[in-house]
Amino acid sequence: MNSFSTGDLVRLGIVGFGRLGRRHAENLATRVSGAHLVAACSPLADERRAARDALGIGRLYETYDAMLADPEVDAVFLVTPTSLHADQIIAALRAGKHVFCEKPLSLELDACERVVAEAKQHPRLKAMIGFVRRFDPSYRDAFEKIRAGRIGKPFMVRSQTCDKNDPDGFFVRFAPTSGGIFLDCSVHDIDLARWLLGNPKPVRAYATGTIALHPGLAESNDVDNGVGVVEFEGGKLAVFYASRTMAHGHDTSTEVIGTAGALLVGRNPRMNRVEIADAHGLSNECTPTFYERFADAFVREAQVFVDAVRGDEPVPLTLHDALEATRIGIALRESQRSGQAVTFESASALV
Amino acid sequence: MNSFSTGDLVRLGIVGFGRLGRRHAENLATRVSGAHLVAACSPLADERRAARDALGIGRLYETYDAMLADPEVDAVFLVTPTSLHADQIIAALRAGKHVFCEKPLSLELDACERVVAEAKQHPRLKAMIGFVRRFDPSYRDAFEKIRAGRIGKPFMVRSQTCDKNDPDGFFVRFAPTSGGIFLDCSVHDIDLARWLLGNPKPVRAYATGTIALHPGLAESNDVDNGVGVVEFEGGKLAVFYASRTMAHGHDTSTEVIGTAGALLVGRNPRMNRVEIADAHGLSNECTPTFYERFADAFVREAQVFVDAVRGDEPVPLTLHDALEATRIGIALRESQRSGQAVTFESASALV
Amino acid sequence: MNSFSTGDLVRLGIVGFGRLGRRHAENLATRVSGAHLVAACSPLADERRAARDALGIGRLYETYDAMLADPEVDAVFLVTPTSLHADQIIAALRAGKHVFCEKPLSLELDACERVVAEAKQHPRLKAMIGFVRRFDPSYRDAFEKIRAGRIGKPFMVRSQTCDKNDPDGFFVRFAPTSGGIFLDCSVHDIDLARWLLGNPKPVRAYATGTIALHPGLAESNDVDNGVGVVEFEGGKLAVFYASRTMAHGHDTSTEVIGTAGALLVGRNPRMNRVEIADAHGLSNECTPTFYERFADAFVREAQVFVDAVRGDEPVPLTLHDALEATRIGIALRESQRSGQAVTFESASALV
Amino acid sequence: MNSFSTGDLVRLGIVGFGRLGRRHAENLATRVSGAHLVAACSPLADERRAARDALGIGRLYETYDAMLADPEVDAVFLVTPTSLHADQIIAALRAGKHVFCEKPLSLELDACERVVAEAKQHPRLKAMIGFVRRFDPSYRDAFEKIRAGRIGKPFMVRSQTCDKNDPDGFFVRFAPTSGGIFLDCSVHDIDLARWLLGNPKPVRAYATGTIALHPGLAESNDVDNGVGVVEFEGGKLAVFYASRTMAHGHDTSTEVIGTAGALLVGRNPRMNRVEIADAHGLSNECTPTFYERFADAFVREAQVFVDAVRGDEPVPLTLHDALEATRIGIALRESQRSGQAVTFESASALV
Known part of the structure; x- marks a missing residue:
C-alpha cells in the first residue's frame, strides 16, 4: 500500500486552513524534509484560495471525502474542530491514508476508543495526535x-x-x-x-x-x-x-x-x-x-510524522496516549x- | 504595667536555646534596636551555659515559671516545641509579659482558641506568632x-x-x-x-x-x-x-x-x-x-515585635491569623x- | 541577466563542503524558500561524494572555475578559506554570479578594496558577506x-x-x-x-x-x-x-x-x-x-540573500561594511x- | 595604649555626618558587635544635632582636633571629603587613635605615601580604607x-x-x-x-x-x-x-x-x-x-575593623592596597x- 522507497516524498493534504492550519501548511511546504504538500481541503473558498495563492497548492477540495478519494494523497493533516477529529481520523484510515491530527483526539472517551479500535485494523497506517510539546x-x-x-x-x-x-x-x-x-x-x-x-x-x-x-x-x-x-x-x-x-x-x-x-x-x-x-x-x-x-516544535512534530510514514516506523505518540x-x-x-x-x-x- | 518611655529598652527572656533559639537570641542581643536580652530559660544546663558564655546573658532559668516570676523581664521569646506553645503563651500573658512565639501557634484548634480568648483578657500585652516570611x-x-x-x-x-x-x-x-x-x-x-x-x-x-x-x-x-x-x-x-x-x-x-x-x-x-x-x-x-x-527576616520580625511593645502599637500578625x-x-x-x-x-x- | 520572475528558484552552488559548508548546504537544500541547491564544488572527492549522497546534489565540481562556467548556477555560496575569499568573489562577479561569502571578507585591506571596486562594475549582482549575527x-x-x-x-x-x-x-x-x-x-x-x-x-x-x-x-x-x-x-x-x-x-x-x-x-x-x-x-x-x-540565524541569513537575489533588492550588509x-x-x-x-x-x- | 580585654567595647567617633556618614553611624550604633559609638564630629551644627537626636551620641565636636584630644575615643571613622583623608589619618595616628577611612585614600600618590610612612611609625594602631565591596x-x-x-x-x-x-x-x-x-x-x-x-x-x-x-x-x-x-x-x-x-x-x-x-x-x-x-x-x-x-557589606566592613582593633589583628585591607x-x-x-x-x-x- 503506502510503502515508500528512499527518496519518495510523502504527499500530504492539509485539512483546515485557519490560523494554525496555515502554519502547519507552511511548515509542510517549506521546512519538513520528505514532505510534499499537494492538497488542501476547506469548506471556505477564501481558505482554499489562500492555500493556492500563498503556497501554490494545486489540489483544492471543498469536502473531506473528495480529498480522501484522491489517490495522489498519501496522508492527511487534520487541523479541524475537535468535534470532527474522531470521525475524520476513522475515515482517513478507511481510505488508506496516514493521518496526523491536532490535539485533542476527542472530548469523548467512547469516540477515542472507536478511533483506537479502528486503527488496530490498519497496522500499516500511521496515526498520530499532535501533542506538540x-x-x-x-x-x-x-x-x-x-x-x-x-x-x-x-x-x-x-x-x-x-x-x-x-x-x-x-x-x-x-x-x-x-x-x-x-x-x-x-x-x-x-x-x-x-x-x-x-x-x-x-x-x-x-x-x-x-x-x-x-x-x-x-x-x-x-x-x-x-x-x-x-x-x-x-x-x-x-x-x-x-x-x-x-x-x-x-x-x-x-x-x-x-x-x-x-x-x-x-x-x-x-x-x-x-x-x-x-x-x-x-x-x-x-x-x-x-x-x-513552539514554532520549532511544530516543525519537528511534522518531521517526525513524515519520517515515520516514510520509514514505516512507529509514531512516538500513540492514539492510546491521546485517549489516556x-x-x-x-x-x-x-x-x-x-x-x-x-x-x-x-x-x-x-x- | 508595661508602658515604655522613649529610650526604654524591652527586657527580653529567650525560652529555648536550641539551634533556632540561639539565632533568635543572637539577633536580639546584637541586631535589634531597643531590645535588651537579659534572660534565658532552658531545662538543659548546656544551653544555659551557652547563653551565658556566648551572649553574656546574666539571668538564667531552668524552669519557665521561674523566668515568668522575674520582674526584670518584660517579654518572652518562645522557641520551644510546638506542643508547649499554647500553655506557655497563656502563662506569659497571665504573668503580665508580652510574648513572641515561633510558629505554629498550635496543632490543635481548641488550643488556638484558648490562647485567643486569653489574649482578649490582656489588651495591653502584645502577642505575636513568628510567621517569619x-x-x-x-x-x-x-x-x-x-x-x-x-x-x-x-x-x-x-x-x-x-x-x-x-x-x-x-x-x-x-x-x-x-x-x-x-x-x-x-x-x-x-x-x-x-x-x-x-x-x-x-x-x-x-x-x-x-x-x-x-x-x-x-x-x-x-x-x-x-x-x-x-x-x-x-x-x-x-x-x-x-x-x-x-x-x-x-x-x-x-x-x-x-x-x-x-x-x-x-x-x-x-x-x-x-x-x-x-x-x-x-x-x-x-x-x-x-x-x-530568611536571616534578615528573622531580625526584622524581632524588631517589629520589639517596636510594637515599645510603642504600644498593634502587632501586624495577630493570634487570629495564626489560628486560621x-x-x-x-x-x-x-x-x-x-x-x-x-x-x-x-x-x-x-x- | 539574472532577472527572476515570481516563482523562479535561485540555483545555487556551494563552494567548500567542510563542517560549516555542509551546514550551509543543508539549510539551502531544506530550509530556505526560493533556493535550489544544484551544485557543489570541492577539491576533495570525499566532500563531493558527501554532497551527492547526503543532499542529492547533482552537479559536482572539482574546480571553482568549472562551477563558475556552469550556466545553470545563478549564485555561489563561498565557505572557503579566508585567503581565497577576495579572488573568488571577484571571479564570481566576473562570471555573472551573485555571491554570498562567509566572513571575513579578507584579512588585507587592499584585497577588500579590490572586491569593493569590482562589485561596483556589476551593479545588478548581489554580493553579501555572512556576518551571521x-x-x-x-x-x-x-x-x-x-x-x-x-x-x-x-x-x-x-x-x-x-x-x-x-x-x-x-x-x-x-x-x-x-x-x-x-x-x-x-x-x-x-x-x-x-x-x-x-x-x-x-x-x-x-x-x-x-x-x-x-x-x-x-x-x-x-x-x-x-x-x-x-x-x-x-x-x-x-x-x-x-x-x-x-x-x-x-x-x-x-x-x-x-x-x-x-x-x-x-x-x-x-x-x-x-x-x-x-x-x-x-x-x-x-x-x-x-x-x-546561531543555527536559526544561518538559515535567515541565507534566506535574506536568496530573497535579495530573487527580488533584485539590495543586500542589507554591504561589502563596504565588511571592509570597515x-x-x-x-x-x-x-x-x-x-x-x-x-x-x-x-x-x-x-x- | 589601646589594648582591649575581652568584653571591652571600641569607643568610636564618627567624623562627617552627611548621608553616608549617617549610615555608617547607624551601623556602628546598632549593628556592629563590640562597637560603641560615643562621639561625632562635624563643622555643621545641623549634623551634630542629628547625631545627638537620632543616635543619642553624647560627645559632639565641631573640630576634628578637639575630638582627637578626647581620651574616651579609641578610634575614628572618617567619612569626610577625599582631600582631607591623608592629613586626617595622619593626625589620628599621631593622636594614638585607630582609624577607618572611606575610600579613596587620596587622589595624590605622594599623600598616599606619606600616610603609609606615618602608619609604619604606629604598628599597634589599625588603619583601614573602606573598599566596601x-x-x-x-x-x-x-x-x-x-x-x-x-x-x-x-x-x-x-x-x-x-x-x-x-x-x-x-x-x-x-x-x-x-x-x-x-x-x-x-x-x-x-x-x-x-x-x-x-x-x-x-x-x-x-x-x-x-x-x-x-x-x-x-x-x-x-x-x-x-x-x-x-x-x-x-x-x-x-x-x-x-x-x-x-x-x-x-x-x-x-x-x-x-x-x-x-x-x-x-x-x-x-x-x-x-x-x-x-x-x-x-x-x-x-x-x-x-x-x-552594599548595605550588608557596610556593616561587615565596620565589624571587621572593630574586630581587628579589639583582637589586635591585622586589617585585611592595607594602606598599601589603597595606595596601589x-x-x-x-x-x-x-x-x-x-x-x-x-x-x-x-x-x-x-x-
Missing part, C-alpha cells in the same frame, strides 16, 4: 536527562498552560465546544506528565477553578483559571494549572521533580535572548502566544464541577 | 506592590516550602509530633496566602502527597511531598507544595496572580549574587536551609488522609 | 528596539565572542593564517558595533591580550584572550573581548548602552529553556559552539602587537 | 571559590561601577575635586581586580571615555562613561567600565575569568527576590544606589587625557 527541543532535552537518570526517580510533575488574556474573549464563545479548560489547555500538561513520569495509571483526580475575568464562562460551567491534581499509581503526582488570563504572554512551564534533582522547563517565558535595562528595571519580553513558543490524556482531562472536569475528587473507576462510570 | 524584604515588597494595585485584583497564590533532603531523616523522628507536613511546612504558605489575598475565608480544601524517600513517615500517616489546594470565598484559590526531599537546597517561593499581572517571589533560590560558569554550564548555589534564606492558618492546615491534613475534599463546616466538625 | 532574531530585535528609540541615543557597545576551549588547540595550528583573534573572532563584534551604533567612523583603537592556555600562539604573535577598545567619532565607544578558552561553552553576548537604557543580548549563553536543580545548585547548560547558538570591519580588526591587531593606541590615519598608513 | 558576601564567596581553585588560575577581571543617572548632575559640581571617574568610581574595581588576581604589579594602562549626558564635565577633563584596560605582570588583565548615566539603577558587577571557569558577581543588579509579570513582560527592579546594594589602587587610577586618568597608553614607569614619573 513533546517535540520541543527543551522538553526533549528534559526527557533525555530523566531517562539518563539525572534526577533519580521522577515522582512529580508540575505543569502549566497559561495563555495571555484575550480581552475579546474569543475562548468564551468557544467554551461550549472546547471541552472546558482542562480538556482544552491542561490536556497538554496531562500528556507531558504521563510521558515524563513513565506512563503511570491514574488513580484519582481533583480540580477546581475560578473565573477571574470572563464571567461569560459560567454558562458553560467553565473557568478561566483552573488547577488540578492527579495521583497515579506508584505514588506519582501531577499538579496542573491552566489560565486564560495572563497579562504577560503565553507562559507554559513544567517542572519534573525526582529523588535526586528536579528539571525545570521554561520558567521564564522569555521571547528571545534580549533583556532591556531601563527606568522600569531589568526586563525581558514574553512569548505572546503558544505559536512563538482525554480520560484524565474528563476526570478533572468532573471534579471541578462536582467539587469532589474523582477516582478513576467512577470516572470511567461517569462517561 | 511576612518580614522578608522581598515578600514585603510583593505585598506593597499588590496593595498599590500593580497586579490588579489578586485571585490566586501558589506557594511552596521545600526543604533540602536530610538523609539522616531527622524530620522522620519528628513526624509523630510535627503535625504532618501541612501543619509543619505549608502553614507558612497558608499564612502568606491569607495575607496576600486579603484574608479571605476558606471554603474547601484538598490535599494529597507521596513518600518519595522516607518510608518511615508512613507510620505517622505523613508524606515527604505534599500538595494542597484551598478555595476561598470570592473565587480565590491557593495551591501549596511542601517537600522534605529537595536535592538543591531550601526552595521557598510564592507566586501571586492577579487580574493584571503576577508577582513571583524567590523563583531561583539563589544563595547570593554569584554565578559560576564552568564545564557544567552556568550555575548558582542555593540557600541550604530556611535560615540562610492552623485551621486550614488541619483541613489539608484531613484531606490527605481521607482522600476527599474537606469543606470548612465539616472541617470544624472534625476537630 | 545580524540575522539572529535576538540581535534583530535589539536593533529594532534601538531604532525605535527604546534606549535613547546609543553611545556604547560591549561585545564578546568567546569560544569553548578546544584542548586539541585546532586554532593554534590555524593561527598563522587566521589573521589573529581580532580579525577572526572580534570581527563579528566590530560589525555588530558599527551596525548598532549607526556606522560611525573609527578614530582610535587599542588592544591587548594574554595567552592563558595555548603557548603555541606566541609564534604567531597571537593571544587566546584579547580585549580591544575602539573610539568612534561622535563620542561613541566599543569594547570587545574575544577568547578561545571558555570552560562553559560558546559565549557570545552584546550590550548596547544608550542615554535612556541599555539592551543586553545573550547574557546567559543558555542552551535551551531547561534548568536543572540538583546537588550542585541550579544550572543550565550552555551552547557548545557558535553553530548551536577588517580595517578596525587590523588596527586592533596592530595595537595588540605594538602596545600603543592606533589612530585611524596611522592605521591606514600601516597597512 | 571586599566585604560583600557575594564578592567574599567569589574570592573563596577562587582561592579553592574553582576556576583554575584567574587571569582576567572585568568589573564595572555604574551609577544611576542623576539628572541634577550633583557629580558634575563634584567633578573638580572628585579626581575623575576612574579615581572616584573605578577605584573600587581596581581594588577588586588586584584582590581577585592576587595583587599583581601593573604594567600598562589605557583608558578612554565619553560624555553621554553631562557636558559640564568637559571643564574638568572628565567623562560620564569611561573604560579602562590594565595589564599586570604575568599576563593578567583587567577591563573596567564606569558610568554615571545608567537608566536602571546602580549596576555593579564583576567577572573573574580563569583557566577552568569564570565567576560572575552581580550580573543582574536585582533589588531583591521579586519579579513582576505584566504587560511589559517579566521584570525585576534594580538597586537604586550603591547603598542598597590610587596609582592605577591615576594612570587611567592620564591615559584618558593623553589618548595614549601609560606604562607604569612613566606613570610614576608623571605624578
